Amino acid sequence: MKIVMFYHSLASDWNHGNAHFLRGTVKELLKRGHDVQVYEPEGGWSLENLIKDHGEAKAAEYKEYYPMLKTLFYDSANPDYDTMLSGADLVIVHEWNEPELVAAIGRKKEEHGYKLLFHDTHHRAVSEVESMNRYDFTHYDGALVFGEVIKHIYKDKGWIDSVWTWHEAADADLFKPLDSEKEGDLIWIGNWGDNERTEELMEFLIKPVKELGLKSKVYGVRYPDEALQALQDAGIAYGGWLPNYKVPEVFAKYRVTVHVPRGPYVKWLPGIPTIRPFEAMACGIPLISSPWQDAENLFTPGADYLTAGNGEEMKLQLQRVLNDESIAQTLAENGRNTILEKHTCAHRVDELETIFKELGFKESLIHPKQYKTIQA
Template identity: 65%
Template sequence: MNITLFYHSILSDWNHGNAHFLRGVVRELEERGHQVKVYEPKDGWSLQNLIEGYGEGKLEELKTYYPNVSTNFYTLDTLDLDKELKGADLVLVHEWSEHELVKRVGEHSKESDYKLLFHDTHHRAITERESMAKYDLSNYDGVLAFGQVIRDLYLKEGWTEKAWTWHEAADTSVFYPHERKPYEGDLVWIGNWGDEERTAELHEFLINPVKELGLKAKIYGVRYPEHARKALADAGIEYGGWLPNYKAAEEFAKHKVTVHVPRRPYVEALPGIPTIRPFEAMACGIPLISSPWDDAENLFTPGEDFLVARTGEEMKKHLQTILSDADKAKELAEHGLQTINNRHTCAHRVDELEKVCEELGIDSSKIYLVQKEQVLHEE
């Protein structure tokens, strides 16, 4: 297939978690023989923050992990959809895109043969419903939603007639168990502070347990206000600032345990959506302990793939267990890793996307290129 993707950025993951999944999906699609073009807005805020804070050298570093990563910059006033979408079989437009772009691509699709999907990977459909309702999806063939509750909402609100659940997953070309050298610390956490959406939770399930247990810990992320940095320092936690996502696996290998602290909207209104961080951690073979969230879609087996701490005190107990019992830590890490490899890689998600394409009526000879080539080779 010729596939065109409109996203906020594939180059930058500065406060932009969608780049994690997008990179893995694009690589998997290309490995299967599909032709993929990614478009992102010129001067997008994530890429600009990355360059201003860390320099353009980070873009060269990215290519050492993703050699074939490339993008096309656009501005709304110069974007020629006739030219850019010529020959496309499938077009995906991400929910962080401008309302005007979403509408224009939809209108363009009426006179074209490609199939058009809207991809939603955020909680705004719940928390900012009025803004999301303004997206004109009337000409879209459907919605890919990163959780069942989001999918159901699109259908209930009448924003689309077709929707599929398409969870994020781990890019196992980068997220896999790296060689463990002498540990540099006990605990590592990678995540942004997040608009005060989980301040109390971060104190209860991360900062306070680390302080009270006297652990050697390091935290990476952006948008940490002064009071947050002060709390980390008071707990003896090293703050590492922004960490390129492709380096996270290397950091996991230097520590004994990590935790997952979901933002409040995911806990309260979006059951079944863990966000991408737990997928990536388990893919790296590091023991994971999570604060409470409802695995309503049975993605994992809580207690076997990761431990669940319902309170700060329980988090402390779980941390003590993992740090003192090497066999238990290994068992937990291996179970989580196996679940990822069996069910939750970008390859699995591309399998799901190909089935959606078939359901939409795209010619199967365009969809299943790898399988077709394998059959010819075997014959």
């Protein structure tokens, strides 16, 4: 099957949280014998910032970890849709695209004869409804959304008739436990963002680390001066941007990490954890989370990870994990096993192939002859 995908970036993960899942999913589709082409706009925001901050050589480094992936660029001012869409069986358009592109690919659907899906991995369905209303889904066969709550919103608002819940997941071939000498106690990887969790980061990360005197480090981008000052005051080292494919190597050097979801996900989108817990559990590092509602029972709280209702509870949970190796080991093993059982990119491609069938694809297209079973 020829699958054409339009995403913000395959090449860059600078402030681009979907890069992990996109890369892992494309890799799995390629393993199964599908012809996959991923297009991103020339001069895209994420890649341009990566190159500006770290240079061309660093921007190309991801190919060492994903040698099978190839990025295709198009001129967003004058896109050649006919060339890009020629021969496509399935087209997937990510929500981080301009409404004009979303509509244009829809209008080309009848001419080229492909099935067409929209992929939504953001909270705009509840936080920016007006911006969602700018999309023209007239010709779309369905939507892939990363949570049941968003699925119901799509149906209630009548945006697209057929909607499937398609959670993010871990590339378990790359994100796995690694042996490494420990360099510190706590690691946190995440972008500061747009003040969507400033208070939560102070309560569940910065203050507990400071009060417990933990040796800690934080990686991420878009940290304002006040955030950097808060880290410095707490004695937390700041590492800046960390390539996503380097996350397993860094996790292996620390003893615990925390999950601090953004406010919109806690408030409006129960059941959507974002990619970070998948990454941590896949890498076998004990995880402690600030409050979020696992409405879809993706994990088992208390077994796969610990929870903390406030900053004081976070301190207690951190002490438990850091002072009791048996607790840390059990959390690491349980989390990794849960990922391998149901939350790998291979699982999500299985789900996507089921959706292919519902869209009417023949079995020969879904399972090419060169397909081989991939063990996570």
